[in-house]
Amino acid sequence: MVSPKSEDAALDRRTRLLAAAAVTLGRLSDVLTPLGEMFAAGGHELYLVGGSVRDAVLGRLGTDLDFTTDARPEVVQDIVRGWADHVWDTGGLAFGTVSAAKGAEQLEITTFRADSYDRVSRNPQVTFGDSLEDDLVRRDFTVNAMAVRIGADGALEFVDPLDGMNALLEGLLDTPAAPEDSFNDDPLRMLRAARFVAQLGFELHPRVRAAITAMAGEIDRITAERVRVELDKLIAGAHPIDGINVMCETGLAQRVLPEVPAMKLEIDEHHQHKDVYWHSLTVLEQAIDQEEGDPDLVLRWAALLHDIGKPDTKRNEPGGGVSFHHHEVVGAKMVRKRMRALKYPKQFTEDVARLVFLHLRFHGYGKGQWTDSAVRRYVTDAGDLLPRLHKLVRADCTTRNKRRAAALRATYDELEARIEHLRQQEDLAKLRPDLDGNAIMELLGLPPGPEVGRAWRHLKELRLDHGPLTREEAESALLEWWKTQS
Incomplete structure (x- = not known):
């Protein structure tokens, strides 16, 4: 039984949150008031x-505002056209949605919906509804099924027929209808549940967790592109570890990102x-913790996936080791395979895979035994990813041995100092051979073609090994090498 004191505290928090929301929305009166008047x-x-x-x-309200109305889409267009800075249709009109922009605010105004689903795809049979309550009950979670009526005089009236506020106060994600029905209608909602856990720090209602666990295989009905969008939103959240745990505990991850739960079987x-x-x-x-500014998706994905190659490379050594x-080599290949399956852009995939491939190289640094050549190669191989590689390597130190952790940090500090020292002497960011293609062709009497490329790569290797060469040194070295190629 909830004590009266607890009830009073919840009521007080509810009052404070609604008052804060009213203040937030009051700052949008130049948008909300005229809209309410026009409708x-x-x-x-x-x-x-x-x-x-x-x-x-x-x-945490941003600049994207969602509205619902009893007006049909064509009527909505007529109402906002001339008032909004821009009105457009990006395919949403067939689903009852009109998009508009007013100042910094992006608006989506959707006619009440009462859709039905074929439960084969996630595409609804679009049907316009007649009431707000019918529209709200078809939404994914009760915390997303609250509304604020925009009055003609700018008045704001909070409407919560499905008790979304109490769910929000409790930090619970529950569905308006039975979760089995909701997830059968649209299996993507299961992944959205994990995403909201990651974004909001909420927990799943027990019945929601049970339904996802029983129905995880239904996520296979969703396209890779839609899954990718939800995964990115999840990993960019404030609590991505909680969201990942939900995916793994309910079986969703085994369907869309199986390499992650597979790591549970391995002891490091x-x-x-x-x-x-x-x-x-x-x-x-x-x-x-090392990010500066907005979430860095490349870094976050590389951190999560950096060890996914371990299950396939595990070997039990004599003595119990x-x-x-x-x-890292196997892991980089696995990253490419999974991210291609999820339809990630090619460059994004390559960036994550390269970080996974390089994350272990630092451990060959030992106590600073690398030559300048090895340091140059580390920088060159990382390229533009070097700042992220620094963060990933530092993040990969999770030992509880404080002395060992301090030693690893100090060693990496030394490596970064050496990189900076070389950078001051050489332009490591644009490390190129000391002769360009034209000079190579002129010196060797070659036409454009693959032989010029081989010579260029040889000079690049010399540059990495020995640092900058004078033109005379570069020409002499190239001629010596060329004699051995005939």
Whole structure:
């Protein structure tokens, strides 16, 4: 039984949150008031709805505003055209949605919906509804099923027929209808549940968790592109580890990102963590701590996936030890395969895979035995990813041995200092051979073709090994090499 004192505290928090939301929305009066007046003048209702209301209550409202109305799409267009800076249709009109921009605000105004689903795809049979309540009950979660009525005089009335505010106060994600029905209608909602856990720090209602666990295979109905969008939003959230855990515990990850739960089976070689899975989540957390500004998706994905090659490379060594030789090579290949399956852009995929491939190289640095040539190669191989590689390598230090952790940090500090020292002497960011293609062709009497490329690469290797050469040194070295090629 909830004590009266607890009830009073919840009521007080509810009052404070609604008051804060009213202040937040009051700052948008130059948009909300005229909209309310225009819809009322046409005899129509208008409500701010969904994530916009949730975020206003949580104090995190952005510039994207979602509305719902009883007006049909063509009527909505007529109402906002001439008032909005821009009105457009990006295919949403068939689904009852009109998009518009007013100042910095992006608006989506959708006619009440009462859709039905074929439960084969996630495409609804679009049907316009007649009431706000019918529209709200078809939404994914109760915290996204709150509304604010926009009055003709700018008045704001909070509407919460599905008790979304109490769910928000409790930090619970629950569905308006039975979760089995909701997820059968649109299986993507299961992944959205994990994403909202990652973004909001909420927990799943037990019935929602049970339904996702039982129905995880239904996510296979969703296209890779839609899955990718949700995964990116999840990993960019404030609590991505919680979202990843939900995916793994319910079986969703086994369908869309199986390499991650597979790491639970592996014990890392230093026996400092329960398994490689928890080590990887710790690395992700420590990589996030080093971010500057917005979430860095390339860094976050590389941190999460840096050890996915370990299950395939695990070897039990004599004496009870475990090794994972070349797991960075195998892991980079696995990253490419998974990200291609999820339809990630080619450059994004290559960036994540290269970080995974390079994350272990620093451990060959030892106590600073690398030559300048090795340092140059480290910088050159990382290229533009070097700042991210620095963060990933530092994040990968998860030992509980404080002395060892301090030694690793000091060693990497020394490597970064050496990189900076070389950078001051040489332009490492644009490290190129000391002769260009034209000079090579003139010296060797070659026409354009693959032989010029081979000569260029040889000079690049010399540049990495020995640092800058004078023109005379470069020409002499190239001629010597060319004599051995005939």
